[in-house]
Amino acid sequence: xxxxxxxxxxxxxxxxxxxxxxxxxxxxxxxxxxxxxxxxxxxxxxxxxxxxxxxxxxxxxxxxxxxxxxxxxxxxxxxxxxxxxxxxxxxxxxxxxxxxxxxxxxxxxxxxxxxxxxxxxxxxxxxxxxxxxxxxxxxxxxxxxxxxxxxxxxxxxxxxxxxxxxxxxxxxxxxxxxxxxxxxxxxxxxxxxxxxxxxxxxxxxxxxxxxxx
Numbered sequence: 075x076x077x078x079x080x081x082x083x084x085x086x087x088x089x090x091x092x093x094x095x096x097x098x099x100x101x102x103x104x105x106x107x108x109x110x111x112x113x114x115x116x117x118x119x120x121x122x123x124x125x126x127x128x129x130x131x132x133x134x135x136x137x138x139x140x141x142x143x144x145x146x147x148x149x150x151x152x153x154x155x156x157x158x159x160x161x162x163x164x165x166x167x168x169x170x171x172x173x174x175x176x177x178x179x180x181x182x183x184x185x186x187x188x189x190x191x192x193x194x195x196x197x198x199x200x201x202x203x204x205x206x207x208x209x210x211x212x213x214x215x216x217x218x219x220x221x222x223x224x225x226x227x228x229x230x231x232x233x234x235x236x237x238x239x240x241x242x243x244x245x246x247x248x249x250x251x252x253x254x255x256x257x258x259x260x261x262x263x264x265x266x267x268x269x270x271x272x273x274x275x276x277x278x279x280x281x282x283x284x285x286x287x
């Protein structure tokens with residue numbers, strides 16, 4: 075028996091691709107990390123967001139997401155944890171900006187960038203604590219599940235996994251294209267500081283957006 079209908083797979087892939095190409099918080103997050111850490115930082119962020127997306131797929135498949143949404147207290151805890159974490163990253167970026175602004179051109183190179191594995195984990199945690207992702211998977215994926223086609227949990231996992239998979243190409247393009255553009259447009263200490271300032275502002279703005287929306 076067919077577990078997942080071909081029509082459902084095509085529909086989810088098409089919808090996921092359209093969503094991934096639409097400007098949103100994820101795109102801004104990747105651009106902000108690309109601005110502060112370059113192309114590799116953007117790629118690490120894209121991979122981290124995808125990992126966080128897969129985690130949400132597992133939660134939805136196991137029915138945990140439904141419990142979270144049904145419990146206002148748990149939902150608010152996750153929501154404000156995610157907002158606080160983004161604000162924390164923004165403040166850390168601002169502190170790093172101050173350190174670099176007070177450094178001379180000769181010793182600014184001695185200030186170490188955030189390790190890529192840390193950027194990856196930060197992005198994953200950012201996505202994991204994103205309450206809108208919880209609601210998205212609960213409201214979007216069930217539309218394409220056919221109980222008569224096979225195991226519902228298997229369908230939920232397969233179809234849900236297609237979302238982060240289809241988002242990866244556009245996210246990587248943003249990281250690669252953004253890194254190339256920033257490298258060509260911005261050069262020198264002052265321009266570099268402006269880019270990092272923009273990164274800090276974006277992260278803080280995203281944190282506030284999660285908290286109030």
